[in-house]
Amino acid sequence: MAETAPLVATQASPTTPSKRITSIIKLLVESPGLTNIPSTHTFTLNSHDQVVSDTEEPVPVIDYSLLISSSPDQRSKIIHDLRKACQDWGFFMVINHGVPERLMRSMIDACREFFDLPEEEKQEYEGKHVLDPIRCGTSFNTSVEKVFCWRDFLKLFVHPVFHSPSKPAGFRILQKSKRSSKRITKRISESLGLGTNYIDKAMNLEQGLQVSIANYYPPCTQPELAMGLASHSDHGLLTILIQNGVSGLQVQHKGKWVNMNGYPNSFLVNTGDHLEILSNGKYKSVEHRAVVNKKAARISLVMAHGPSLDSVVTPAPELLDREGNAPAYMK
């Protein structure tokens, strides 16, 4: 994702106008007497983008226990399921992943604790440059946006070098998602008819960039006029997402926005731009967005896994040769 430059507090600040603040939306919502959202945060969606349905087709479910099974039948079933999920949706839900519920909860709690820190403590991490390893801010890319998203965020680079704020302490567990993403990647590689470790090598995942983003979407008095996070696709190979039990994620499926609600204790995965390129467009990087609601704050935690910063990802030559296709993406 393209990302953010600092936002000057005057745009939405309920506090001292001259001071920069990082949790713009949080403070805005906590300021007394807010009934209408400011025009700086009012989105006008065209009628097509407003249509949302709960999907009639079931969202693909990937049983993680099959990913690590040694049974050839189970392995071919999971490869088939992954191929279908990546081709038809670019999104799937992962169950039986073995990550304890309490661990997933503690990750979300760590995010909440960060957003609840006093503003002065967060200011140290105020966004300056997209490659800053610890950065918090608001919206998506405030240096180019005309209307801002109803979202504050904390973004951390956690691999190849781990970075996290000194408070709260709980972020170290973010590194654990690498193991799950590695296992899923191996089977996705096989689902493309490439070797088990093909993607790993092509993207130099040993040195791969893992970025974690905690998103905070407070309740909004006029949710139909605001957008938590505008439509985008994710950079990278694949993104793992967990949330605090409040829905809001929507994905584009067959030309419509559909609500994406995972089963309790599952995690959601979407494929990213670099996989779209490597697969020569077979596995599309799907557009998604986050909407907000009147009642409850939503927290999502995104763990995005991608190639090393020096990798140049191209359509896999083996795939092009086998299928007799020209590359659809150029360097």
Ligand SMILES: O=C(O)CCC(=O)C(=O)O
């Ligand atoms: O909060 C969500 O559900 C989506 C977050 C997201 O897409 C992102 O941070 O890239």
Ligand SMILES: [Fe+2]
């Ligand atoms: Fe995203």
